[in-house]
Amino acid sequence: MSPNNPVKREIALATDILKQRFGERLQTGAAVREQHAHTLTYIKNQPPDAVVFVQSAEDVRDVVEVCAQYACPVIPYGAGSSLEGQLNAPQGGISIDFTGMNQVLDVHPEDLTATVQPGVTRKALNVHLRDTGLFFPVDPGADASIGGMASTRASGTNAVRYGTMKDNVLSLRAVMADGREINTATRARKTAAGYDLTRLLVGSEGSLGVITELTVRLHGLPESIVGGVCNFPTVADACNAAIQTIQYGIPIARIELLDEVQVAACNQYSKLGLAERPTMFVEFHGSESYTAEQSETFAEIVADCNGSDFSWTANEEKRSALWQARHDAYWAACALRPGSEALVTDACVPISRLAECVEQTREDIQSNGLLAPIVGHVGDGNFHTSVLIDPDDAQELAAAVAFSERLSKRAIEMGGTCTGEHGIGQGKQKYLRSELGDSVDFMRTIKNALDPLGIMNPGKIFSA
Amino acid sequence: MSPNNPVKREIALATDILKQRFGERLQTGAAVREQHAHTLTYIKNQPPDAVVFVQSAEDVRDVVEVCAQYACPVIPYGAGSSLEGQLNAPQGGISIDFTGMNQVLDVHPEDLTATVQPGVTRKALNVHLRDTGLFFPVDPGADASIGGMASTRASGTNAVRYGTMKDNVLSLRAVMADGREINTATRARKTAAGYDLTRLLVGSEGSLGVITELTVRLHGLPESIVGGVCNFPTVADACNAAIQTIQYGIPIARIELLDEVQVAACNQYSKLGLAERPTMFVEFHGSESYTAEQSETFAEIVADCNGSDFSWTANEEKRSALWQARHDAYWAACALRPGSEALVTDACVPISRLAECVEQTREDIQSNGLLAPIVGHVGDGNFHTSVLIDPDDAQELAAAVAFSERLSKRAIEMGGTCTGEHGIGQGKQKYLRSELGDSVDFMRTIKNALDPLGIMNPGKIFSA
Known part of the structure; x- marks a missing residue:
């Protein structure tokens, strides 16, 4: 801390007051503070000044009220799995x-809703639901917290069928910058009552309010789940198969693309033994006859798009192994180069442009000598590259950042976005205006109106 | 006009300038002005001072720029089918x-998107799409404009399967209060890029910006459509059938409830010959085998819930007649009492409370001697009563308004909303705060920040 800095002095005062209120539930040790800043990917760690371990909405209101008094930044922390620096404290703070x-x-099984505190993780929620016949579908891979997933508008492998957090948060409670807690909507399945504050807060990365409670939509566990794998001579063929699948109206639950580099990484890490070609993992949900019907229609599409080796199974063990491997794709990628860190990109384009975007990106990877496996939520036109770099090599980092910049630009030029599901955070700010132009000014106007002191997770989405 | 009123004087100046710009495309005749204010339901007609017939986004920018200069209200008009006074000009204006x-x-068939101007109606869009195998699903009954439907966050009979306008608008262009036109999002299927301005504008009833273009999601026309009718001894039984249907995960496309008063009205108006009991109209979409499977599972649920006479058909003519009757339910209700006008309510509650809410509302109708048929989008927990009144009888109007107030309160107390799909407009303002508390203050803060002069459809959602 630098007590000569007036901002730091105010933060220190806020911390002192909160220390009296929270005692041992406020921590200022360096290790704790660093753990609560960004620890994944290449973005540097910018720790907060203190961490408060809250137990209730009242705790959150108290923190925000004190912080508002001292213009002290407030940074919500869920499970620490965000990828764009959303947890960092560039100005310090709590x-x-x-x-x-x-x-x-x-849990209201008849209404297919659950109301949770923000620290509940998606896996914990699904464990809680195991006897109800219901589940919460949004699955970003990591066992993220529901509050954090809402904040970054997360999605993942089965968004193609069940939607993203925007579609699965029915209402939320949040403490706003003046310390007041609001409820954005009722538990009704739909509403036309005023502005959609739920959707405004979902994806706002803690920059407008701190979420204290969420009511989410649940879905009936399908009677039958069938998983499958197939591969294609080219990424373009795989993308065509995805387009046809969506156009045929097959309600595919998951349709994931792995390029041959990623398949090789998964083979090694998860002992899969797959042919090292562009590969698709798919999953179908429904009644037994309906999943069989979907699988058969999909098999025809695969054949039509030059695909091979399509095999599918309802066996849970085999399915789980497959999806565990998919979820471990990030770690499998990292293992290709021990000691490396990953710069993970998140381009999302209209599906008609996906093959082109992925192919150009692969050429870019090759021509720049990068190691960067690709996985894609191909039904949504969203794909990730994990550029593996030595974080201490400035040249490698610069090359990876330049690659990410070219990819973001490519996606935007194709009518897409630089971020399908990771958010803007600190890492993607420079692309936001080229993507959305003057819209950014109106976002900023909203930010300034709702958070006039700029204390709510400053330096995210926009520069502080 | 009252030239002594300074507001009216400014409006007159704006009108004069716009008259020079638009010539015959600006009209000030009383008939045209009245047609462009609220003409449906009991809310009184408050005409604007002038009507501009725009042909391009540039026209819209010009209108808003001039109006911003003179603090003159701007009221967007689509097809005139909104029900809560959204088109009225309480302060005059353009x-x-x-x-x-x-x-x-x-139209991008591979991406399942269409980009339309706001004046395209949902039927016109579907006619345009007829050779593509795709359709736009949101169907509020009236042949509303897509821009208007976005503005009120409309939904209708098949929202249970395909979602509301919030789910089916991918991005939009809008002219904001300072005359700048923004693009809220790209054509990517999902995004995590900054605040969700798309969802903020959807449902904002023209109070934040004027929509000039929309990109909407399309869906594949199902291979098979099966429609059916059944009836139940009580509304509670019908609601239970709906709950079970949703819980079983049957992706029912439409599930509509009509009480016996509405069935009698439809029998008379549309010559249906249905048993005059609580009745459900349903529709299933999918492959031939899958719609058959859904119908059979639904038949079991109907039997389980004491329902009778379930018959279903894939015959297009019979299905169309049924849904035409459902769409004419409003006119059928009005025909029960020639010369009457309807006060249409729009409560939406968690589906677990629906039976109770509908039953209490029926008792309220009976004990107050009202004539008010009920129809409901029962899969969403949303139902409408059309209270038929003599608009010139102040006592009848007061009784209907008091009924609507009790119903709104009832829905809110059951964890629901006073408006599932019609919006707040002028008619529901008094319920908004009891439903959402301090959230309304933050909505107002957003409104004031984005429209500091208060020219964007003033007097809607909030009092001006």
């Missing part, structure tokens, strides 16, 4: 750790 | 008529 707010408050 | 902006600009 991190609010939600791991102690991990209660499922209410 | 109505922007979008019927001349009725072009489908672009």
